[in-house]
Amino acid sequence: MPNFTSSPRTLKRNRSERIFRAICQSAIALTALFLVFLISNLAINAIPSLTQYVVRLSLVVDPAKVDATQIAAGDFQAIVRTAIAAEFPDVTAKPEKKKLVKLFSTSIAENLQRQVTADPSLIGKTITVEGPLAADADSFLKGQQMSVSALGENSDFEARALAKLKEAGKLTREFSWSLLTNGDSRSPEKAGLRGAFMGSLFTIAITLLVALPLGVAAALYLEEFARQSRLRDLIEVNINNLAAVPSIIFGLLGLAVFVNKFGLPRSSPLVGGLVLALLVLPTIIIASRAALRSVPPSIREAALGVGASHQQSVFHHVLPLAVPGILTGTILGVARALGETAPLLMIGMVAFIADVPTRITDAATALPVQVYLWSALPEAAFRSRTSVAILALLIVLFVFNALAIWLRNRFERRW
């Protein structure tokens, strides 16, 4: 009887088979590991910023410092300083007092001002005002003494002060809504993503408004109307090559043409949106063409057969059937644009802008640019906020991609 059991050589070959297979698996595993590490690292970094110590100070709105007729000119910082001093009656030395004030965010005074502006009758009364601790004090309480902290080794004094506040029940740890509702700021505890969100929103809206019609029209021409010609080849080669041009080059184009030649406002979502529209145009054209191509010829023939013109057959029958595919491709393209940073740096959407933009011509940043800006700041608290900004960006991208996948599964027909 023949023997088909493995010979020593085959055993060796089978072993190397298993090893090779394991190596291939570990390549994927390594990628997974990288992703897990990346995301968990971001999440861990982000956690401290998600909550914030909020202090409640009861203070007298001193009429000597605020005039009811000129509220904006009032010295609210001084009122808060007085209130802080009142919390610590045993501290008298001036440098120590200064140290105390540094524990509180200046946004307490801003909140106070807002309250008084809304209701001038508060002047002269004793009220409670809320506001965050300064970022350093906040991180100190969260137990992460970080390198660039203003609270150095000799922070006993501050530690005692904070402990006292905590014992008195004046501190509560709350979700940092300010991260979502505030614009950018130099002080970490005040810095929020609202400006970046709005900037991204405006930018992407422009991108979509420009790129979608252009992309679909171009795809319709190339897929449905163009005859095989030199012109069509030229356009096709162009699109394929544009899809692989580094994004920073599009930024240079935007700077030279939109900003310098056309005089559109630098740093504005308008220019940013136009640049990103050019960037994603090839993607949208390629996706739309694929969607149009997947509509079977029988549909076109049926329409032509009942006497529709070529254009009617396309616009009434083919295009509607291709819409889900086109939208899926567009959403993916827009998601890519949303994460782009480099071209926006070129056109100057990279400045510190505290105001939340309200028009497409206002100077603005965008979410990924905010990540870049914050990551370059020395304060440790900003590092954590950067992680939050990244997570916010990733969540937005995730939503976009989920939407695209849903759309694809829901509407895509197999012919």
Added chain:
Amino acid sequence: MSFKTVFTPAIPAIIAANAPKIVAQDVNVYYGEKSAIKELSITIPDKAVSAFIGPSGCGKSTFLRSINRMNDTIPSCRVTGKIAFDGMDIYDRAVDVVELRARIGMVFQKPNPFPKSIFENVAYGVRIHGLAKDKVDLERIVTESLQRASLWDEVKDRLAHAGTGLSGGQQQRLCIARAIAVNPEVILMDEPCSALDPIATARIEELISDLKQNFCIVIVTHSMQQAARVSDLTAFFHLGTLVEVGDTDAVFTNPQEKRTQDYITGRFG
């Protein structure tokens, strides 16, 4: 031995004369839920050519591929029953398919040379199974295999050229050379000539007749003439069952089954 579905008045002469090489018993092959081969039993003689004929989709390739366990590469495919090679069940758990396939070579319908030189194509199996002692030995094996596949004279000056650059007929002979280089005992051929012109076909048929001195050859073909010309044993498949098996002369001159007769006279299929 049981021949459940086959009407065999007498044991075919070629099976009586030659040693049995492959004996299949009650073989069923399924693709997922779908059954492609039903309760098939057949004995394939050594040092002879056996031909499988039958209409398209009747399971010839499926059965052929279960003889060297190529079906293992199709995830949905499942084989039950017993196929014995020299008495050893090839679906036994102790069997290493790598060893098995080294003994049961296969030639496919479309020539599929590797994207390598002619020399490397033939040397491929020799190298992976470690059959050559040294370089000289390897060259000898490659030369001999090409000679036995009657391709040597046409390619001896361009062994380093790409195997894909040969003509279709040459490529198919290259694949035969590649298969015989590892010195198998059985060669399975699935419609080896269907992609070739009549002249190339004639050369391959000649080659098959030569090779049967040393090998057990199983060939699937759609050409009745080819089966009649080259084979000793003919098996007619229909809808996944073996309808009739017998000496080629007998099957073609005096088929026992109506379906066989209809098929070979061209009334269906």
Added chain:
Amino acid sequence: MTTTSLNLTKKYRLRHYTEPVVFSLMLGASFFAVLTTLGIVLSVASESYRFFSAVPLQSFLFGTEWAPSSPIPSFGFVPLIVGTLLITIIALAVAAPIGILSAVYMAEYATPRARAFAKPLLELLAGIPTVVLGFFAALTVAPFIRAMGAQVGLTIASESALAAGLVMGMMIVPLISSLSDDVINAVPQAMRDGSYAMGATQSETIRKVVLPAAFPGIVSAFILAISRAIGETMIVVMAAGLAPNLSINPLAAVTTVTVQINAMLVGDQEFDSAKTLSAFALGLTLFVLTLILNVIALRVVRQYKEHYA
């Protein structure tokens, strides 16, 4: 279409006027791609022209010192391209094996279920904005490498080519793996069957038949990956640094073409100073470089597809 024997509706006649308009609109839209390319070439080239009228082309291309802000500025391209290539090589050294092996796994070994897990995983990685990877490179990977180096007594710059290259490598893994996955899948099954029928194991089949057959496609995947790495901006801006060291030491800080384009345009731009204009000269070089790589890659892919058509 001009027969009038039929009773034509008003709408039908209107169509005669609207359809040509719609047609020209669509034609115009498709011209935007050409316009964009023209815009890039003309605008970037014209600013570059102004740059090269101040700085000779030769001293740009072959100069070994990049000091645009010094009192006597010098604009030598060599340190930038060396830095770029150094990071690209590191990236490719990471991405090539991981990318190809993942592709092999996906195309050859993975069960449909494993594939349904692995493919979205790679797509997820591909979808992560590079600014995020840059942050990770600068604030997590670089300090880690530095600490590791300190353990074994190596001094590693806080902004090292290695950190940027490693993370950039992970960035291009999905690109290489998805392109390679495609070309491996395009290798005809008959080729594999031929090998299995010879008694080859799966890994022998992959290594000796499938990968050699897919080789041209894999090469073009590499070329596209190189082009991506050269043009990548955020990772290097955040992790590689600004120091124009002419060095091939992966532990040193280097700078790249894209980093310098960014650096030249940050802050006040003066469109008559060589410093600002040099960004466009760098951009033009980058554009030409990546264009050449893309054209080569597309050509290789096309030939490969024709081969197995």
